[in-house]
Amino acid sequence: MLIGTNVDPTRHQNRQKPPIANGVVGIAIFVVTEVMFFASLISAYLVLRSGAEEWPPWGQPRLPVAATAFNTVVLLLSGLVLFKAYQQFLKPDRVSVSRKMLGLSILLGLFFVLFQGYEWIQLLQFGLTMTSSNYGGLFYLIIGTHAVHVVAALFFLLHTYSMLAPSRIPQLASTEFVVSQIFWYFVVGVWPILYFLIYLV
Amino acid sequence: MSDTGIAAGHAAAPHEHHEEMDFWSKYVFSTDHKIIGFQYMFTGMFMALIGGFMAYVFRMQLAFPGESVPLFGQVTSGDYNMLITNHGTIMIFWVAMPVLIAALGNYLIPLMLGCDDMVFPRLNRLSYQIFLLSAIVLIISFIVPGGGFGGAWTAYPPLSASAEYNHTDWGSSLWVLAVALEFAAFLLGGINFLTTSMNARAEGMKMMDIPIVVWMINVAVILFMASVGPLIAGAVMLFLDQRIGTSFFLPAGGGDPVLWQHLFWFFGHPEVYVVLLPAMGVVAEVITTFSRKKLFGYKTILYTTFATGVLSFTVWAHHQFVSGIDPRMGNIFAVTTLLISIPIAEIMFCYVATLYGGSIRLTTPMLWGLSFIVEFLLGGVTGIYLGASAMDVYFHDTYFVLAHFHYTFFPIAIIGVFTAVTYWFPKMFGRMMNETLGKIHFWGTIIPFNCIFIPLFLLGMAGQHRRIYNYNNFPDLATENLQDLRVFATSAMVIMLLFQIPFIVNFFYSLFYGEKAEKNPWKANTLEWVAESPAPHGNFKELPKVYRGPYEFSHPDAKEDYWPQNVPN
Numbered sequence: 001m002l003i004g005t006n007v008d009p010t011r012h013q014n015r016q017k018p019p020i021a022n023g024v025v026g027i028a029i030f031v032v033t034e035v036m037f038f039a040s041l042i043s044a045y046l047v048l049r050s051g052a053e054e055w056p057p058w059g060q061p062r063l064p065v066a067a068t069a070f071n072t073v074v075l076l077l078s079g080l081v082l083f084k085a086y087q088q089f090l091k092p093d094r095v096s097v098s099r100k101m102l103g104l105s106i107l108l109g110l111f112f113v114l115f116q117g118y119e120w121i122q123l124l125q126f127g128l129t130m131t132s133s134n135y136g137g138l139f140y141l142i143i144g145t146h147a148v149h150v151v152a153a154l155f156f157l158l159h160t161y162s163m164l165a166p167s168r169i170p171q172l173a174s175t176e177f178v179v180s181q182i183f184w185y186f187v188v189g190v191w192p193i194l195y196f197l198i199y200l201v
Numbered sequence: 202m203s204d205t206g207i208a209a210g211h212a213a214a215p216h217e218h219h220e221e222m223d224f225w226s227k228y229v230f231s232t233d234h235k236i237i238g239f240q241y242m243f244t245g246m247f248m249a250l251i252g253g254f255m256a257y258v259f260r261m262q263l264a265f266p267g268e269s270v271p272l273f274g275q276v277t278s279g280d281y282n283m284l285i286t287n288h289g290t291i292m293i294f295w296v297a298m299p300v301l302i303a304a305l306g307n308y309l310i311p312l313m314l315g316c317d318d319m320v321f322p323r324l325n326r327l328s329y330q331i332f333l334l335s336a337i338v339l340i341i342s343f344i345v346p347g348g349g350f351g352g353a354w355t356a357y358p359p360l361s362a363s364a365e366y367n368h369t370d371w372g373s374s375l376w377v378l379a380v381a382l383e384f385a386a387f388l389l390g391g392i393n394f395l396t397t398s399m400n401a402r403a404e405g406m407k408m409m410d411i412p413i414v415v416w417m418i419n420v421a422v423i424l425f426m427a428s429v430g431p432l433i434a435g436a437v438m439l440f441l442d443q444r445i446g447t448s449f450f451l452p453a454g455g456g457d458p459v460l461w462q463h464l465f466w467f468f469g470h471p472e473v474y475v476v477l478l479p480a481m482g483v484v485a486e487v488i489t490t491f492s493r494k495k496l497f498g499y500k501t502i503l504y505t506t507f508a509t510g511v512l513s514f515t516v517w518a519h520h521q522f523v524s525g526i527d528p529r530m531g532n533i534f535a536v537t538t539l540l541i542s543i544p545i546a547e548i549m550f551c552y553v554a555t556l557y558g559g560s561i562r563l564t565t566p567m568l569w570g571l572s573f574i575v576e577f578l579l580g581g582v583t584g585i586y587l588g589a590s591a592m593d594v595y596f597h598d599t600y601f602v603l604a605h606f607h608y609t610f611f612p613i614a615i616i617g618v619f620t621a622v623t624y625w626f627p628k629m630f631g632r633m634m635n636e637t638l639g640k641i642h643f644w645g646t647i648i649p650f651n652c653i654f655i656p657l658f659l660l661g662m663a664g665q666h667r668r669i670y671n672y673n674n675f676p677d678l679a680t681e682n683l684q685d686l687r688v689f690a691t692s693a694m695v696i697m698l699l700f701q702i703p704f705i706v707n708f709f710y711s712l713f714y715g716e717k718a719e720k721n722p723w724k725a726n727t728l729e730w731v732a733e734s735p736a737p738h739g740n741f742k743e744l745p746k747v748y749r750g751p752y753e754f755s756h757p758d759a760k761e762d763y764w765p766q767n768v769p770n
Contacts, residue, residue, distance in 0.1 A: 018399070018400035018401075020399075020400070022320040022321065022396050022400050025395070025396040025399055025400060026320075026321065026324075026392045026393075026396045029391070029392050029395050029396070029426060030388075030392055032426060032427060033388060033426045033427070033429060033430055034430070035430070036426075036427055036428070036429070036430030036431065037430030037431075037433055037434055038430075039430065039431075040430050040431035040434040040435070040464055040467070041434050044434065044435075044438065044449065044460055044464065047457055047460050047463075048449065048455070048456065048457055048460065051455070051457055052455055130441070130445050130446075130447055131445060131446045131447055131448075133454075133455070134447070134448060134449065134454065134455045134456060137441070137447040137448070137449060138449075141437070141438065141441065141447075141449075145437075
């Protein structure tokens with residue numbers, strides 16, 4: 001992984017180990033950018049919505065609130081399982097348990113994306129498309145952007161999962177584990193806000 | 202190859218391996234921060250030639266409307282729009298940003314912090330490759346059917362959002378794509394800069410021992426990282442409007458064109474400070490070195506830099522005083538806009554105070570540094586007129602605005618870069634530049650520069666609007682007096698472009714035949730001067746240790762009039 005690389009450690013013998021690992025600093029800065037990115041998508045949504053005469057516009061399908069509520073719970077659960085997995089990772093000799101829990105977290109995340117895709121197919125059949133109205137355009141833009149982030153974050157988690165394989169040294173994965181966690185928590189954390197603003201209100 | 206740190210398995214690779222690299226892995230696919238810095242710098246310089254040529258063509262059209270321009274031919278109105286649009290885009294996004302932030306940041310941060318490379322070397326290489334791709338996409342956009350995008354560098358919709366209006370179906374989409382790619386590239390670079398500065402400083406280097414230029418590049422990077430999200434969001438939406446047929450910014454489909462202006466300028470105004478701060482940092486280094494005097498008010502400069510950064514997020518709507526925003530909102534933004542001149546003025550005063558009582562050496566970099574203060578001051582002061590919303594209603598989109606921001610961007614992108622290149626040239630290439638040619642280039646650039654833009658202030662006050670192809674269509678603006686000013690400005694511009702030849706000659710001549718540079722030709726204190734000239738792969742024989750701040754000139758306890766950071770006593 002690009003972000004997991006580090007400068008040759010032999011040339012840094014006389015330097016103290018940084019208090020926060022490079023990868024963690026890097027992803028934290030990246031998440032700040034992502035927060036601003038989603039904040040601007042949300043503000044664009046609010047601006048366009050407040051300027052519209054009717055929301056949702058006449059003749060456009062309503063979004064599946066209840067099914068998505070279930071899906072929201074799945075995603076939050078995935079975040080919780082990941083948190084527990086990391087707690088296990090920190091304990092001695094619990095790497096295999098941690099790895100199983102991480103796997104469960106990935107599966108829950110995968111379920112979330114696939115369920116979203118299923119919902120999209122339904123909505124497209126009902127006539128909600130990118131161009132049918134700004135209602136549809138913003139829905140696919142924002143929820144789609146989130147889905148892309150979920151997929152990217154799942155790859156981060158899968159990378160960590162592969163690094164925790166029994167044949168490998170788990171300590172080498174400690175930075176990767178934190179990095180993929182931060183990104184996953186961001187993806188999980190932004191979802192309830194999107195659900196509230198786009199589905200509920 | 203060993204220093205890239207790709208895998209722990211390389212840990213024991215001996216350093217002699219550096220010699221065996223072939224041309225491609227040494228200069229093209231390198232992960233060395235210095236080489237990546239040079240790649241950014243040379244790409245930026247190449248783009249500057251294109252951007253400068255564009256300015257030449259449309260200035261000739263304005264001075265001699267309808268006549269054939271040498272080296273270009275007849276300029277149509279479509280050409281004109283494409284030229285002004287891409288001149289702005291290139292000069293800001295493909296010259297100022299890559300050279301000031303990416304090239305200087307890459308080159309200077311590890312050297313000045315006393316480490317051997319960036320913490321994510323491969324991310325760094327990827328950053329440049331994406332940037333190069335973005336430049337190629339932009340250049341391709343000039344030759345696609347319909348020509349390059351012509352909706353001005355701010356790309357306001359609905360003009361930019363629909364091919365029906367702009368007639369550049371492919372050009373406008375490629376423009377958006379290029380801009381989005383470029384910001385993805387700088388995003389990766391920015392992560393690298395900040396992490397390196399936090400985690401890889403030399404032993405003993407405290408936060409307050411970091412040179413001002415590194416601080417300012419990092420603050421600029423923070424501003425960039427925090428403001429680029431809205432622009433990328435806007436770019437995605439604009440691209441969807443163009444290609445998929447959504448109407449986020451098209452009023453006909455319920456969209457809001459002013460929304461783009463907010464997204465663009467929320468990025469666009471901090472962007473000014475993103476490029477300004479590195480240039481100011483460079484000037485700080487040069488002024489203190491050539492005054493042989495400690496930088497006045499290191500912490501004051503630092504804290505006012507932070508204040509500038511915070512304030513820069515609160516001024517963006519001064520670009521929309523005439524876009525139909527609520528006048529009460531306009532008042533708030535007028536106040537914040539006037540406020541932001543205070544911290545910048547404070548930094549300027551610190552620089553002047555550094556000069557006061559110093560033993561000033563007027564070398565070429567110092568001349569550039571001093572001219573930065575003077576010229577940027579003019580840009581800043583004219584900004585106060587524009588920040589006052591009532592006056593802006595008259596001045597909006599006139600040549601007064603144009604002259605104002607050229608008085609800020611020229612010092613930043615041209616003077617700042619020449620300051621940096623002439624100052625760090627010995628470290629970059631191991632040879633000295635020719636002082637005489639450097640001074641000819643300096644005066645031949647600065648005098649014509651003022652001759653170009655002072656007439657444009659006058660034209661703006663006379664009511665001449667921007668982005669007009671031929672002023673003969675407007676009887677009030679087609680008078681002989683005003684036309685004389687246009688011809689004067691254009692002539693000065695051609696002279697200024699010709700005076701870049703001494704620089705190019707000097708640059709390439711010195712690169713190969715210049716006098717060999719010693720390690721520390723300017724007798725400066727910061728860590729990059731500890732490394733050999735030119736700095737080798739891996740930078741330092743052994744990583745330096747830091748004992749004091751970067752600006753201890755003429756200190757009574759020191760043996761000489763400078764006291765490098767790495768010397769124990």
